[in-house]
Amino acid sequence: MTQQSLTTLHRNLDVQISKLEKHPHPNQSFIKDLKKRKLHIRDRLLRIGIHGEQLDLFYSQEKEKSKKQMLHLIQKQKRRDKERRAARKRRIHELAAKLEKSN
16 A cells, blocks of 8 residues: 555544544444554554655656666767768758759
């Protein structure tokens, strides 16, 4: 489960526990089970939080790495396109020069 879905589940359990505790004769064993589940979710959230920071760092590094690779590929393609345009321009000038000589 994602951190967001766990947080939502934790919040929903808290609301449900509050509602059950307001009843005149609350089911204490059920409330106790919900509280245990809520604590378990909180522990998972804490673990995810610690690992989440590491994952965020990893994702940001990977994002930066892929961004650099993409920029490199774009620059490489731009150089190739520029070389092709220059070669095409040279061929056009050569053909124009041949046409002028033949006339």
